[in-house]
Structure formats: structure tokens, C-alpha cells
Amino acid sequence: MTRSSIVSRMVVASAFTLALAGCTSTGDEGSNTTGGGDDAQVVKEDPSASGDGCTLEQYGAEKLELAGATVGFSQSEPDTAAFRAAETESIKSAAKEVGVGKLIVTNANAELPKQISDIQDMLNQGVEFLIVAPVNSDGLDPALDAAKEAGVPVLTIDRKVTNASCEDYIAFLGSDFYDQGSRAADAMNEATGGEGKVAILLGSSGNNVTDNRNAGFKDKVESDYPGLEIVVEQTGNFARDEGQSVTEQLLQSNPDITAIYAHNDEMALGAVTAIKAAGLKPGTDIKIVSIDGTRNAVQGIVDGEINAVIESNPRFGPLAFETAQKFYDGETIPEDVIIVDDEYTTENAEADLDKAF
């Protein structure tokens, strides 16, 4: 449906010459991007992660005692998405833990201009440290400039901006999406016993999460699992109903499919509905592996309809404040702080259901 919608957008644009382009692309991009593990994040022990790193001195900021300080958090998308809700909640509780004096939270509702004005507002309200979940990789410059001018360090989480690290912002905290794809391939090998014809439900096109989760999966399959054959890949735009529609079509066009790799849980859940409607058993006739770790998907593992979920932990709070503390303690912060993402399988799904978001 969305494919035609993109085209429809052109109809409207050309027929009315109407700037409907303002329709915000609500964030499949962000809402599924990151992952997390346990309640406290674990920094992935990988020395190769990130370049030279960043220190307080290099960044040129004043030293700050986080306890009692005023901190701002600019959330990118509405908390109706489970991922966002968990992320916001995590920042809030971690702030309380650290003893932050005042935490100001804003939500840009997936609109870049709103995020920019949100951040400017928070600067006016005197925040001393900023955590930003960017709406978009580009275009946040006015807000970042304003923060620099005000001498307020910025830590970005879950989506990396294209600006210069240690200059416009301290560091990026997030998942390694390529690694998630790679681990999904491992899980797929496990679920299928190494033999199968795989269909991939892609995320939105032109999105680095989609690209990395796909490349990680395909590279791993190519190098390690010759028995897995990728027969088709089509976009489901990270949405449940589109995942369902596309899967329904795929089951007709490629009746020999035995496994589906979905770039996020929502599309996997859509695939489950489609497979059932076709009279097959999801998880048995057709194996399903996806990425995210939402409660619905993990419940799907418990119910035997999904085989594995690579988790993306949204609980950035503890890691964010830990990184901030290290920064003010004078330690070197790597450009990319990568978290180890957990994994749900038939073995641990039931026990870990409560960890799912």
C-alpha cells in the first residue's frame, strides 16, 4: 500500500501542485533501530569500535556534576511505539538513579523542525547536558550549533547523525545493525538446520538500518551457510500490514519458501498472520527470524510461531549516563559506543518474556 502511496504522493504533487510532501515519514527508521540487552546495557567489548575517541578537553566543555544538573532528552518519535516508550522510560529512570536535578523530556513526533525547536527551547531553559535521539541523520545542524554555542555537550542515541563527532556531538550510542543481521543468520541456520529457501522482508528502502541488517545477514549466509538460499527479498516498510500483504503474495509466487527473515518484529508478526491464512504453520512449516525484541514477537516464540528474535535494546538510560560520567571524568569516549544485543530463542523466550519491550 505504501508503495503506491509514494506514487500517489506524486499524483497529488503534480495534479494539485500541492506541497503535501510535508506528510512526515513516521519513523519506521527509528522505532526499530536499536537494541538492548539486560536492564543495564553492556558496552560491546570491541576495541576496534570507533576511531580516536573524544575527551572533555578536546570537546572543549566545562566540567559538570551530573547529580543535581539539568539534563534534556529530545525523543524523536511518539511513545506509542513500544521501542520509543521503553527508551524514554529508561532515560527517565536512569536520570533518577544518577540523581539528576531536573530532566526535561520533549518529543518531536517525527518532525525535524519540531526537534530543532525542542532542543532550542531546552537550551533556553538552561539544560546543561543533552541526550538526543535524532529524527533524521541530516539536518539537525541548527540545533547542534545552538548547543555548541551554549556550551552544552550533546550525546546522540540510536540514530547516528552525519555531523562531526567530538565537535558537533560527543559520541553515538547504538546498536551494530550489521551485527544484528549477522546474528539473525546464525539463528536462521539454527532454526532451519542449515537447509532452506529464505524470503527476506526488508525494512524501508534507503534506510541504513535496512541496509545493514540485510548486508549482515547475506554476508554471513554466503560465507557460512551454503544450505540457505535467499530466493526473494521485498520491502514491508517495517509495518505489520505490509509485512502481511507481501508475505501473502510471496507464498503464492514462491510456494517453496521455508523460512522468512524479517528486518523487524512487526513485519514478522504480519508474516505469521499471512502464513496462517494460507493454511500453513508459522514457526514449523515456515521458520521465522526477526529483529527487535518486542513483547508480541517474544510471545510469538513462546507460542511456537516465531523461531528466534535478535534483540535491540531500547534501554539507553544507564549507558547514556555512564558515558556522560566517563566523559566528565576525563576518560576518552569512542565515537561509536556499541551495545551488545541479546537474543530470544525457544530456550529463553518464556523465561525472559518480561525483558521484552
Place this chain on the structure above:
Amino acid sequence: MTTTATPPTRAEAETRRRRGLDLDWVRTNGVYVALALLFLLNVVWTNNFLTERTLLLQLIQVTPVVIVALGMALVIGTEGIDLSVGAVMALAAALIPLYVGYGAAMAILIAVLVGFVTGSLAGSMVAVVGVQPIVATLGIMVAGRGVANLLGGEIKTIREPGIVSLGSESLLGVPYVVLIAAVIAALVWFAARRTTYGRQLVAIGGNKRAAELAGLPVKRVVITTYVVAGVLAAIAGVLLAARSQASDPTKLGQLMELSAITAVVIGGTPLSGGQVRIIGTIAGALLMQLIFATLVFHNIPDSTAQMAQAVIVIAAVYVQMGRRRSTS
């Protein structure tokens, strides 16, 4: 098919042809030709295409677009536009999990009622207050989506058996959703072609001032039209939720307004109002669905797929604009 009560006479068709297979003809019939060609192409070139299951699947998947587009066609016939349909779908779907405790029928009734309310609101703003349709319905689109998020919160799975079976079961081999869409299409066709309301609608869209001076109940007809569009959008929202067994206030029906407008335009209804092409609209929706299926069946990458669709839409818009030139 135009809304003039019967098809053009042979003489008229004859001259139309003599004017040189012109854009007018393409505009009216292009969608059927394209649909037939694409269908035949698939029959020949696509594996597993000509199966009952595959064909039925296209009908199932196209239902929400068809239902919404039928309402849109009526609104466009009045020289209006309804951008709120996608948000109304989400709003209706968001109410299902909230009221499903009272039973499936009650939940559906309330969901459809919401379409009535938003439609009345949009219609009154347009007809009584005189707000431009695009502005009035844009407001409802934004507000409706907001309320849906507020009421619905995050995505909810629907397990109520009545609603699940509405989305997945069949009567005599025909899925309920397809049956419902067919009945709605027949009703809308009848309303547009055979009723006083339908005749008055196209007259209003064709020349509103003249219709007023002819004593037509302009306000009533316009409000009714937006109500119909709202109710149809709500029904589409319910069916989509029933089919995906989930209600996602953020994503359900997103950009549906544009899909619906596209179906109407490809179907040959001019955006300038005064005509309603019901069969053309259905064919337009089917064409888009078939394009989608073709692209998936042949595993065409997304970027190519978007370009292919862009070409079709630009062609449709070009034909439309050509028409405007020729009549001006």
C-alpha cells in the same frame, strides 16, 4: 462510465473516435486497457499467477483501497477532496480493541459511527462554514491521527473471534471482506447513477452556483457525501484491522488518502469534479494492486518498482491535464 444515465450513443462514441483516438478516450478507457494488458501479461509470464488463491488474494488485498476510493470518488465528484480517510481508518481501528469487550458487533458499530462523526464534521465545515475541502479534511486528518494515538496507544493485537473471522473467513468460497466490498461498490454505484442524490452530486460538482440557483439542496448533498466517505473509511479501517488482527493507530491507513485519490484519478474521474466513475475507480484500485503483485511476484527491487508506478501515475495525470486543456 459517466454519470449521465446511460452510456453515450453510438454517434457520440463515433465522433469521439474520429477526433483521433484522443486523450478523452484514453482517460475514460485507458484504465481498463491497462488492467487487461497487465492481467494478460501476468497470465503469460508469471508463474503461479493464474490460480484461484492468487487471484482471490488480489481481491482481498485491494478491498480497503476500493472501499475508501469509492467514497473519495464521490467527494471528488463534488469538486472536493478528503484527506482525512487514512486517519479515520486508524481512528476506527483504534476503537475496536477498546470496545471489543462489549462484543464484536458493538465494537464495529462504534468504529463505524466514528466515520459518521468525522464525515459530518468535514462536510459541515465545507458546506456550511465554507472551509476549503483540502483544509477542512487536513485538519481532521491531523486531529484524527492524534486522537487515534491517544486512544489506541501502541499497536494492539485483536483476538476477538468475531472480528478475526470477519477478516479471515469466507462465505461459499468468497472472503467476507470481498463480499462486503462488492456490496458497498454496488450500493455506491447505484447511488451515483440512479438516485436523485447522485444526479445532484455531479451537478453540484459541475457548477455549484448553477446548482444552487436550480434549488438543489447543495449543503445536504455535500455533507452527505463527506459522511459517506467517512463511514466507508471507517469500514475499511475495521476490515483492515480484522484482517491483520491488529490495530496500529500510528501506521494503519497511512497515506491511504493518496492511494485512494490515485485510484480515482487513474480511473478517469477528473479532479475538477462534476463526474463520478465508479467502475473506473474500482479498476484503478485493481490496477495498482496488480502492479504491486506483479512487482512482488517478479521480485523487482523497491526502487525500480517505484519508478514503474511513477510512470503510470504521471501518464494518468498527463491524460487528465490534456482533458482540461481540450475543454477549456
Place this chain on the structure above:
Amino acid sequence: MTDPTITVTEPRTATVLETAGVTKSFGGVHALRGVDFSLAEGEVHALVGENGAGKSTLIKVLTGVHRPDGGEVRYRGGRVDFAQPAAAQRAGISTIYQEVNLVPLLSVARNIYLGREPRRYGLIDVPTMERDARELVERLGVHIDVREDLGRLGLGAQQMVALARAMSVDSRVVIMDEPTSSLEAREVATLFDVSRSLRDQGVGLVFVSHRLDELWQLCDRVTVLRDGRDVHTGRMDGLTRTGLVSHMLGRDAGELARDGATEFGESHLQGREPVLSVAGIDARNTLRGVGLTVRPGEVLGLGGLLGSGRSETVKAIYGALPTQAGEVIVDGRPVHRNSVRHALRSGVALLSEDRKAEGIIPDLSVRDNIALAVLPRMSRMGIVSESRIDKLVETFMGKLRIKASSPRQLVRELSGGNQQKVLIARWLCTEPRVFLLDEPTRGIDVGAKAEVQSLIDELAEQGLAVVLISSEMDELVEGADRIVVLRDGAVEAELDGADLTSSALLAALAGDIAQADAAAQEEDR
């Protein structure tokens, strides 16, 4: 000159534009059936004919709007086939249409130079454009601010802008389709002056008008079209009015004479109670306490100059113009103020002056246009009865002699006169007690005009109360039993019986005795 019956001695000038055997048909109706027409340099050539005779089609063929089905168009000696109007215009053929086809929201200057704006650094050179435009309109003797939005000007002024536009492109041929229909007398005089000076510069002009007097004033030659054929071409001088009209109608002049049905005036109306009585209508900025009465069977003329409030009065009666005060009573029952629907239900119908904007629904068929106002009556439980509509439409198409290939032909494809008849049919379907006719004969040709005029008489005889607005004094004086003259939104005079003369009407219109005398002299000439 290909017409063998006409011999023109001394072809004094070269032919600039001509057609040979041009044919064209639409929707099964043959609009042109082999027309030979030729326009010489430095002449004003009248093109006349009844509605549907093919004038508009011929003009559209000449200007590239339509392509002929057969025959050819020659321009300055060579065969041409203009793909679109712009091509004809570039070649030097300009057209001024009866309905001004300009952009109301742009300035006068922009309209004159639309598409050919003088440019400087890639942008429109506004000062130059406005200076040139000012010069041009001054040459026309019109005083308008060229920076004003066109839409704010009166119709007459807009027409002059259209003429200025035609002049500005250095045309070899100027085609004027009903240029005078919306002009006031002074503007007509200016237009004629300009036309003559263009002619003297060697430009060929084609002039279409339904005001026959104008033809003798301005034109050198005339071509008469009837049923898509050219039936007469010749010089204007020497041609009598009757001769011309009989060419147009293909009938004897005798048949044409109107029967003077209005002559029996007072007697048959005496003693009848008015079916329509209007009192004290006030409308912001337009009407001040207008009142009038009409008896059954009476034709009440409503006179006045442009802006006097004639159209506003009938609209107010019909509920289509918001009024602040006033009373409208039909058959003894008050009509709700500002409600078209109630006025209609009370038996009032209004044939609006602006056929295009307020009358026809162009993309609907003749049939649907006729039945529009009575759909509920043609329906049962909200479902339309096609057979009842068919019967009704058939009756009226026959009665009013509406020319269309079928009832399902789109109304926009009909000629102006036939569109007008469709609208009259629409209103007659409502079985009105009071029929308000605002310029019912504007923009339609002599034949249709006579038909409409005698139809009005007929309707009155059947007991309908008619209010007739017309800018043509003759039509008003001859057609009405009584005339109410408006001036500045108020009733100025009422003419009745012996007072019902052209000179009295002129005096009342002008509101000035001296002018009335002058007018009387004019009439004597």
C-alpha cells in the same frame, strides 16, 4: 470569391484569409458543410447567421481552435493548418471572443502582454510593459489604470483590454466575435473607431454581431451562414435589412414580422390581482426600497443602465441575493427571504443573465440539464425514474425546438441559443407562476431571438407573470406591457400605455429630459 452567384467587380485588394470547402462536425451534427469564405485586406467583413449556423465553428477553424474535417484554410496565399490558437496568433490572427477570455487576477498590462511579456534579465520588465500598455489603452480612448486587476473592471472595459491585446500583436487579421454585446454605447463607438483605423492600415477584420444596425455602420461586406453553408456573400451597401434577415432565416421576410401580441396591452390584464408583488427590497450597496407588481399574463419590463440594479432585483426576488429588508409575495403568500428553494417552491423561476457561470452544467447532458431542478419530482423514494425524465425532456426539446444530436449530448457542445433554450426548458419544467428573465436573448442570434421573444409572449398568454430584463430598448418596448425603470438601485419611473415608447424609456433611463430629447432626435434619424 468562390460563390458563383456573387460577382464582385474590381478585386481591389488581396485576399488575406480564406477557406475553401471547409467541413466540420460534432456529435453527429454537421456544423460546417463546405464553407467558402474570404477576407480581404483592409475590409471589415460581417459574418452573420442564426444560432447553430456555424459562425462560432468557422471562427474556431480560422483561429486554430478546431481543425477542419475537410477543405482547407489559406492565409496570405498559403495553405495553413494551425495546430492550436497560439500558432494562429503568432501568425497574426487575433481573436476577441464574446466571453472575455482573460485572467481576472492579473493586471490589465499583464493581460495585454500575457505570454509575450517584455523581458529584462529574464524577468518581466514591468515598467516597460506598463508604459506600453498605457499607450495602447490611451490610443483606444479608454481611461483605465493598467496596473489594476482585470477582474475589478467592468465587462466593457475588459473587452477593450482584449482589443488592446489584439492590437498589440500587430495582427494582419482581427476576428471579433460579438465584441459589442457587453459594451455601452460610448464604448461601442470607440471600438468602431479603432476598427476603422485598423482597416485603414490594411488589417482584415471579421465582425460578428447580433445587432444588425452595427453591421451597416461598420462593415464593408457580409457573408451569411445558414445550417453550416455560406448562403450569401456581398457588399453591405445595397443590402436591405429585410434582405439580410431573409438570407439568414431562409424564409420570406413576411413570415418574420412579429405579430405584435403585446399590443392588446391593458384590456386583458384589467382587474387581475398581481401574482407577484414586491415591496421595499433593500440590499447592501445595490438596492434601495425596490417594489413592483406583476399580474398574471403580464410581461413587466425592467429597464435601466448597467449597474442600475436590474439583475440584482430579480436575484433578490428569487432569494439568490442577500437582502436586508423587503417583502416578496407570490399568489398571496410571502416568500422566505434569501431562500432560493422556497422561492422555487412558491412558483418563481429565474433565467440568469450569466448562462455559463450560473446556468448550464457544461459536462452534463441536455437531458440532465433540463431535468435538474425537478429531480425530486422525477424520483420515487430517492430513485430517479428515467422514463419520466425522458418523457419530460422529449416534450420540452420538441416544444422549444432544441437542436442537439440527442438528449444525451453534452450541453457544452451546443450553440449559445440552444443552451439558452435548455435553460428555459429547465425552468418551465418547474411549472412557475412567475418567470424572471434576465437578458434572455443576449448572445443568441436573430432567429433564436425571435423564437425566444415569441415564446415569452406565449407564456404570458398562458397566464404566466413575466419579468423581462433587456439591454435592447426595442426588445423591451415591444415585448413588455409595462416597464419599470431602475436607476441607482431604486425605481425611477414606470411606463405604461401611451408612455410606453422608446423616447420615454430613454428619458427615464437617463433621468434627464434634455438627453431624452436628444435621444428622440436620434430615433428620428
